Amino acid sequence: MSRPAGDAAGRLLAFALWLLPAARYDWGLAMRAELAHLERPAARLRFAFGCVRAAAVQPAALRRLALSAGVAGAVTLLLAGGVTYPAARLELAGLLSVVVLLAWRGGRPGLLGPVRPSRTARVVRTTGFAVACAYLLVAFLDHRGPQPLGSGDGLLPGMITLVLYLVATLAMTARASTARSVTLMSGIVAGLVAGSACFALMPFERALPPLAEHLPGNGAWLIAALVAAPAAAMIVVALSTRDALQTVVALMCAGAVCAGVVAVLGYGAFLLFPDQMPSLVPLNAGPPDVRRALSRLEAGDEYVAALIWGCLLVGVLSSLIRPAVRGRTRVLRAATITGACLVLLAAPTGHVDAAVAAVLAATTTGMLTLVSAAHDLRRSGTTTARITSRR
């Protein structure tokens, strides 16, 4: 008579099965069947331990274990680490859940995964998650203990932007993405260069002159870098792919990364060097820690513009990285591009509210285009399979 699977060995084997990736599921069943034929408890336990060891050395299982350990660590920090304001705790827990959900979805076939078998795609995806985790850690450290302004202000826009960027990163590095490795790499490098140049050229909160003023030639050469980096990316991509869409994708990618870099540097400066930053509020605004917090909030407001541009570009990018097979997807893509054009018209003419509304609309339709394109792909895959099976 076989032993029940609910003993210690059975439970260990169930854990081994949980660790094994889906592609190795048959091996897990084979282990379970072997265990069912063992009678002596010691032999069963030894065998089950061995199976856990065999499952744990699979790369996918190691990733799963690392993810679980990271989540457990983050949740513990969040609950026990002194984030006192319920709203901030709720927002941070929400962001953590979304990042974990995206990490899980990114490993499964579909809209966001699995990752393309290319080193560039893996590096870009890993960097995306590293940035998200760093943001979570900074936000957590920043909201520990009593807050001078009394709540977790300023978290939500950053969180929404981060999630949008993460979704775009996963979609661009997924197997079904049409963005090639050269497109990704050229766009990202150009965005990093252009973002740093742009930040140096911007006046700092209307209180400090641009950093570029202290550089040789007043940093005029940075303007050349700002223009040349995306142009170089476009040329490199055009020459290597001979595809106009890839060239546009590289440009959008450069723009989104550039906006992200400007926002992170602008907001991060107040976090990293609070004592060197100028006070943007009058002296009678309160004690030093309150003035510092208010100054940071003001700085955040200023750099929200970069985040808004970033969201728009991520929306347009998302609408371009999957082939639009069906009419509905093509309409959504056209709406996204039209929305982006409206923003370009409204923002310089001072119609800020209209520009923000157009950004929201374009970002939403951009994401819907991505979902719709993935649906198209699934449907066309099913149709192809049906036709093939009929033959």
Next chain:
Amino acid sequence: MLRALAADPSEWRYGYELGREVDLKAGSLYPILMRLADRGLLESSWEKAPVAGRPPRHLYRLTGAGLEAAAEVAARADSAAERDRPGTRRSLRGAW
């Protein structure tokens, strides 16, 4: 492992029994079997007539490519043993 599987190439073997024969615990046995299967050297099948009340077990045997690999490994091992035999140059050099 290859030698054990190649001893009777037509026979299907159980994983646990194979592990006991080559003195490998499950933690080492299954990763080796998985790698052999991934490289197309091992084929597997489910037991056709399992013991009543117990699930069918996985059975393993070498493929054609697996048999060739086993023969190659055996030949390499034989030539290494020949080199290390007492009285050969290498073992004399080692004796110094």
